[in-house]
Amino acid sequence: MNHGPVQKVVLVGLNSYGYRSLALGYVRAFAQADQRLAGKTGFMTLDLDVSVDPWWVAYRVAGLAPDVVGFSVACWNARSVYDACRLLRRILPETYIVVGGPEVSPIAEEVLHEQHSIDAVVRGEGEETFAELLSVLLRQRSPWRVEGVTARRDGEVVSAPDRPLIGDLDAIPSPYLTGVLEPVEGTAYIETYRGCPHRCGYCFEGKGFGRIRSFSHERVQSEVAFLADSAGLGSFTFIDPVFNLTPDRLAWLSGVMEPYARRGVRLHTVEVDIERIGADEAALLKRAGVVSVETGPQTIGGLALKTCRRGFDRERFVAGVAALKEADIVVECDLIVGLPGDTADDVLAGMRFVAELDPGMLQMSTLHVLPGTDLWMRAEEVGLSFDPSAPHEAISTMEIPFSDLRRLEVMGNALMDQYRARV
Amino acid sequence: MLEYREISLGGIDEAICIRCTPRVQEEPTLSTAAENLDGLVAEGAPAGVLFTNADSTELDVLAALVRRAVRSDITRIGIRTSGRILRQEQDAMSLVSAGVRVAEVAFAGPDSSEHDALIGVPGSFDVAAGAIRAFSTAAKGLGVRAAIRSRIPVCAHNLHLIPATVMACAEMGVSSMLLVCEPSLDPRRSVEWISAACDTGTVNRVWVAVSGVSAEALGGLALHAQDVMALTEVS
Numbered sequence: 001m002n003h004g005p006v007q008k009v010v011l012v013g014l015n016s017y018g019y020r021s022l023a024l025g026y027v028r029a030f031a032q033a034d035q036r037l038a039g040k041t042g043f044m045t046l047d048l049d050v051s052v053d054p055w056w057v058a059y060r061v062a063g064l065a066p067d068v069v070g071f072s073v074a075c076w077n078a079r080s081v082y083d084a085c086r087l088l089r090r091i092l093p094e095t096y097i098v099v100g101g102p103e104v105s106p107i108a109e110e111v112l113h114e115q116h117s118i119d120a121v122v123r124g125e126g127e128e129t130f131a132e133l134l135s136v137l138l139r140q141r142s143p144w145r146v147e148g149v150t151a152r153r154d155g156e157v158v159s160a161p162d163r164p165l166i167g168d169l170d171a172i173p174s175p176y177l178t179g180v181l182e183p184v185e186g187t188a189y190i191e192t193y194r195g196c197p198h199r200c201g202y203c204f205e206g207k208g209f210g211r212i213r214s215f216s217h218e219r220v221q222s223e224v225a226f227l228a229d230s231a232g233l234g235s236f237t238f239i240d241p242v243f244n245l246t247p248d249r250l251a252w253l254s255g256v257m258e259p260y261a262r263r264g265v266r267l268h269t270v271e272v273d274i275e276r277i278g279a280d281e282a283a284l285l286k287r288a289g290v291v292s293v294e295t296g297p298q299t300i301g302g303l304a305l306k307t308c309r310r311g312f313d314r315e316r317f318v319a320g321v322a323a324l325k326e327a328d329i330v331v332e333c334d335l336i337v338g339l340p341g342d343t344a345d346d347v348l349a350g351m352r353f354v355a356e357l358d359p360g361m362l363q364m365s366t367l368h369v370l371p372g373t374d375l376w377m378r379a380e381e382v383g384l385s386f387d388p389s390a391p392h393e394a395i396s397t398m399e400i401p402f403s404d405l406r407r408l409e410v411m412g413n414a415l416m417d418q419y420r421a422r423v
Numbered sequence: 424m425l426e427y428r429e430i431s432l433g434g435i436d437e438a439i440c441i442r443c444t445p446r447v448q449e450e451p452t453l454s455t456a457a458e459n460l461d462g463l464v465a466e467g468a469p470a471g472v473l474f475t476n477a478d479s480t481e482l483d484v485l486a487a488l489v490r491r492a493v494r495s496d497i498t499r500i501g502i503r504t505s506g507r508i509l510r511q512e513q514d515a516m517s518l519v520s521a522g523v524r525v526a527e528v529a530f531a532g533p534d535s536s537e538h539d540a541l542i543g544v545p546g547s548f549d550v551a552a553g554a555i556r557a558f559s560t561a562a563k564g565l566g567v568r569a570a571i572r573s574r575i576p577v578c579a580h581n582l583h584l585i586p587a588t589v590m591a592c593a594e595m596g597v598s599s600m601l602l603v604c605e606p607s608l609d610p611r612r613s614v615e616w617i618s619a620a621c622d623t624g625t626v627n628r629v630w631v632a633v634s635g636v637s638a639e640a641l642g643g644l645a646l647h648a649q650d651v652m653a654l655t656e657v658s
Contacts, residue, residue: 344646355424355425358470403643407646410624410625410629410630413598413628413630414598414599414629414651415651417570418425418525418570418598418599418652420568421499421525421568421569421570422498422499422568423493423497423498
């Protein structure tokens with residue numbers, strides 16, 4: 001790759017409507033602070049809607065004539081990313097195309113074998129790896145030597161060893177405090193820790209990080225204060241897998257958010273472990289400005305719970321929903337259709353359970369068998385058939401054939417639609 | 424799943440096959456409908472009520488009944504109609520404003536010639552289709568979430584039309600349908616048509632529930648015995 005005096009890097013997020021990629025914000029903030037790149041690399045982020053036609057994505061990127069283009073890939077945007085990369089390879093043959101994210105990280109070599117337009121995959125946590133990759137590209141060295149990178153070497157696909165997780169998350173500059181990212185339409189996305197205490201078989205959250213690492217209290221407080229004072233900020237969305245991770249942490253976060261909640265700043269759809277919520281915890285959430293939470297049960301079928309290594313205590317779940325409703329907090333109950341072990345009757349029982357609870361919101365979705373998850377690896381063992389192409393939707397299970405799974409999806413959509421129709 | 428108690432407004436059910444069922448004045452009357460509502464509330468407000476034969480009353484009277492339900496903390500309120508009471512956009516607007524969130528509109532056939540002939544009311548298909556448009560527009564205009572269902576009476580005279588009727592309703596934007604099968608239908612004769620109707624719904628992402636046929640008789644279609652609305656008549 002021959003670049004000019006400055007290596008031009010374009011980061012592309014194909015996001016859900018109204019979102020900006022926090023992941024790309026972190027990656028860019030970290031790389032911008034890297035002294036090896038200072039003055040030699042320029043960055044541009046394109047946050048686009050996933051519905052944008054890949055031809056127009058390519059058009060926008062091509063107009064910037066980057067030396068390196070990086071995409072963040074999740075199961076739901078992978079097809080669009082791959083289409084855009086295929087076009088970009090033809091339009092910009094010299095540009096180095098890099099992808100990262102949960103969709104490609106666990107299957108990096110397969111991705112490079114199948115997607116010939118992509119040059120490299122950043123595996124795992126991307127901040128340090130991407131910055132080092134840029135530094136190596138700048139010096140025209142071998143990218144396949146960079147820890148955490150899978151790349152091409154003389155027509156072969158080669159993976160360097162994994163990179164250890166970042167020990168101190170505060171080493172990653174805040175994308176907000178550095179001006180890389182701004183709130184979108186009055187909402188800011190915040191992450192206070194990485195990892196998950198649970199090991200649910202269908203989820204990548206815990207699998208990718210192994211252990212829980214937190215940003216410091218000071219870092220979180222300064223980000224929150226900075227954002228809350230931004231013009232027009234009305235709400236935060238915490239992307240933490242469990243907002244009430246521990247009682248102490250919940251009390252602390254509630255205290256951090258309280259002054260802003262008093263000013264009208266709200267927290268939407270924080271994910272909670274609802275079985276650990278009673279009146280006191282609901283009061284802390286209310287004090288923090290939480291207006292809605294998201295929770296399971298995902299399923300109430302005994303075999304599926306066991307297969308997915310997930311717990312469910314009906315009484316505590318019901319009590320948690322009741323406590324939150326009492327505190328005037330809307331609960332979104334999520335169910336997954338297609339978990340191995342669930343029969344159609346189990347899925348119907350789950351629908352009846354959440355409908356009877358009347359939590360405020362229902363969300364039903366089909367199982368996506370995500371690369372690197374426990375279910376991905378054990379699919380054959382548990383009789384789970386899924387589409388190998390993203391977004392990897394479940395095709396059938398041992399218990400539910402293909403046709404009934406489609407019927408349950410459609411019934412679930414009707415239930416959601418009907419549930420929302422209320423005064 | 425979502426519990427609704429049916430409260431009849433009396434009058435005539437206009438959306439049934441005229442060759443199968445003679446038009447009969449149905450009891451109770453409007454005043455007993457209000458009494459039934461109050462009786463339900465006295466037992467503890469139900470989550471949902473569905474006012475049936477909604478066309479048999481005046482708009483203002485129905486709207487007042489709906490407001491009464493809202494005041495009684497009933498959050499899910501629907502109407503079952505042939506479409507007549509919703510045909511004007513301002514009528515739909517006033518019912519949605521009052522608190523109606525579900526419209527269950529009857530279709531006996533896929534187009535005006537078939538539907539009108541079965542129901543015996545010229546122009547009734549266009550009225551029903553117009554009601555769906557008006558209700559949807561009213562809900563959007565008022566910024567509220569509403570659901571539109573279609574209710575499809577199934578008898579020997581329209582059995583062969585059911586898949587096409589489901590298709591027509593799906594194209595109109597309903598989110599679920601209920602096939603109400605006449606008890607006299609022979610399952611051995613009807614199941615192929617019902618199966619085609621259910622599959623037409625599924626491939627168009629619209630749920631089709633079936634009543635009046637046992638889950639056993641539905642065989643591989645047993646899931647379609649499940650309706651997202653659990654309807655119970657108030658006796």
